[in-house]
Amino acid sequence: MKTVHERADVVPLLAEIFRELGYEGTSLSRITERTGIGKGSLYHFFPGGKEEMASAVIAEIDAWFEHAIYRPLRNDDVRKAIAAMWTNVNDYFRSGGRICLVGAFALDDTRERFSAAIGNYFTRWIDALGAALTRAGCTGEEAQALAEECVSGIQGALVLSRALGDKTVFTRSLETLARRLDAAVQ
Amino acid sequence: MKTVHERADVVPLLAEIFRELGYEGTSLSRITERTGIGKGSLYHFFPGGKEEMASAVIAEIDAWFEHAIYRPLRNDDVRKAIAAMWTNVNDYFRSGGRICLVGAFALDDTRERFSAAIGNYFTRWIDALGAALTRAGCTGEEAQALAEECVSGIQGALVLSRALGDKTVFTRSLETLARRLDAAVQ
DNA sequence: TCTTGACTGTACCTATCGGTACAAATATTG
DNA sequence: CAATATTTGTACCGATAGGTACAGTCAAGA
Numbered sequence: 144m145k146t147v148h149e150r151a152d153v154v155p156l157l158a159e160i161f162r163e164l165g166y167e168g169t170s171l172s173r174i175t176e177r178t179g180i181g182k183g184s185l186y187h188f189f190p191g192g193k194e195e196m197a198s199a200v201i202a203e204i205d206a207w208f209e210h211a212i213y214r215p216l217r218n219d220d221v222r223k224a225i226a227a228m229w230t231n232v233n234d235y236f237r238s239g240g241r242i243c244l245v246g247a248f249a250l251d252d253t254r255e256r257f258s259a260a261i262g263n264y265f266t267r268w269i270d271a272l273g274a275a276l277t278r279a280g281c282t283g284e285e286a287q288a289l290a291e292e293c294v295s296g297i298q299g300a301l302v303l304s305r306a307l308g309d310k311t312v313f314t315r316s317l318e319t320l321a322r323r324l325d326a327a328v329q
Numbered sequence: 330m331k332t333v334h335e336r337a338d339v340v341p342l343l344a345e346i347f348r349e350l351g352y353e354g355t356s357l358s359r360i361t362e363r364t365g366i367g368k369g370s371l372y373h374f375f376p377g378g379k380e381e382m383a384s385a386v387i388a389e390i391d392a393w394f395e396h397a398i399y400r401p402l403r404n405d406d407v408r409k410a411i412a413a414m415w416t417n418v419n420d421y422f423r424s425g426g427r428i429c430l431v432g433a434f435a436l437d438d439t440r441e442r443f444s445a446a447i448g449n450y451f452t453r454w455i456d457a458l459g460a461a462l463t464r465a466g467c468t469g470e471e472a473q474a475l476a477e478e479c480v481s482g483i484q485g486a487l488v489l490s491r492a493l494g495d496k497t498v499f500t501r502s503l504e505t506l507a508r509r510l511d512a513a514v515q
Numbered sequence: 516t517c518t519t520g521a522c523t524g525t526a527c528c529t530a531t532c533g534g535t536a537c538a539a540a541t542a543t544t545g
Numbered sequence: 546c547a548a549t550a551t552t553t554g555t556a557c558c559g560a561t562a563g564g565t566a567c568a569g570t571c572a573a574g575a
Contacts, residue, residue: 145523145570145571146523147521147522147570148522149522163437163438164353164437164438165351165353165354165436165438167351168353168438168439170561170563171564180523181523181524182523182565183522183525183567184522184523186564186565187521192564193563246436247436247437249488249492250428250433250436250487250488250491251349252349252350252351253351253354254492262493264492265489288501288505291498291501291502292502294485294489295486295498296481296485297485298484298488299480299481299484300485301436302432302435302436302481302484302485302488303432303451305435305436306431306440306447307452308444312477316477316478319478332553333541333542333552335551335552356531356532356533367554367555368535369537369552369555370552372534373551374552379534
């Protein structure tokens with residue numbers, strides 16, 4: 144028997160593996176082991192090998208954030224977009240049970256391979272949130288500082304809640320950050 | 330010619346390599362390449378291999394934080410200990426140019442190997458800072474929440490500043506956190 | 516139905532992985 | 546100096562790494 148896949152279905156599976164094992168920790172045999180997809184298929188979908196697989200994963204993550212978080216922050220009603228951001232972030236990271244792959248890649252020298260994509264992801268997040276806060280009446284400086292603090296805070300909460308094995312650390316941090324934003328937009 | 334080392338001198342070298350390459354990304358040949366120390370010596374000092382090397386690194390990091398940060402927070406004058414914490418943290422992480430190895434290990438499944446040590450490092454940091462804040466007049470809840478926020482914030486600042494390749498993100502975050510603590514102890 | 520092109524499994528390649536064995540070189544002690 | 550204990554370089558080991566080659570399988574269109 145032979146299962147037929149397509150590239151779009153494979154990327155999310157790869158994402159979870161990279162998330163769990165890191166870039167260096169993810170081997171082709173582990174991918175096959177966990178997904179049942181052999182080397183033949185993997186190199187058919189991703190001729191560039193492991194690096195192209197990780198690139199595809201990052202691109203998909205980026206697209207998801209662009210659609211679910213950045214665009215609403217730039218275009219929609221500020222308060223609604225910010226509220227949506229918090230629930231989407233909480234869901235996406237499974238209340239701290241799932242890490243941010245982009246943040247994880249930034250920590251070791253995997254960063255060198257994907258530095259442009261990594262920088263972009265965070266820059267656009269901060270800028271979109273900053274723009275929303277500016278629209279809500281914050282000064283440029285204030286907005287930028289608050290946005291940076293939120294994005295940074297989310298990353299820290301992911302690290303800490305995973306280190307302590309305690310999801311409540313994550314949800315609690317999110318609530319604190321949300322309150323701080325609410326105060327700024329009144 | 331033959332250079333003779335001793336275990337205590339090797340650990341800091343290993344620390345920098347693990348920091349840069351991650352646990353899985355660090356191979357024995359890379360260690361030899363960067364330090365000149367051969368397998369013979371490495372396995373003489375660390376019979377348990379790579380896992381024992383990483384354990385030794387974590388233990389040394391832990392000891393440094395215990396001495397330079399946790400103990401002063403528990404015993405010394407609160408305001409002085411907190412001020413010392415910020416300057417020590419800023420120096421230790423080279424203003425964001427150096428990551429937190431313990432935090433990085435927490436993100437992927439390297440965590441499973443060292444979960445006790447990882448959890449301990451963060452728990453003791455939060456508890457020591459919380460105890461200091463309590464002594465300065467905060468309620469237990471307030472102190473715990475603030476301490477958690479600071480430790481989490483430092484981790485987030487490391488991730489973000491490395492992702493953006495911008496050390497000012499780190500120093501700015503530290504200043505914001507420091508102001509927040511100052512306000513709490515008046 | 517026959518052909519085409521996307522998809523897959525298997526076999527294979529070289530390089531490197533973590534780890535072991537051990538004799539030679541070096542310090543240290545008596 | 547002689548004897549002992551540390552430390553080190555080198556040669557190995559089996560397993561696995563990422564990657565290639567390619568024939569076989571399949572669904573869909575002509």
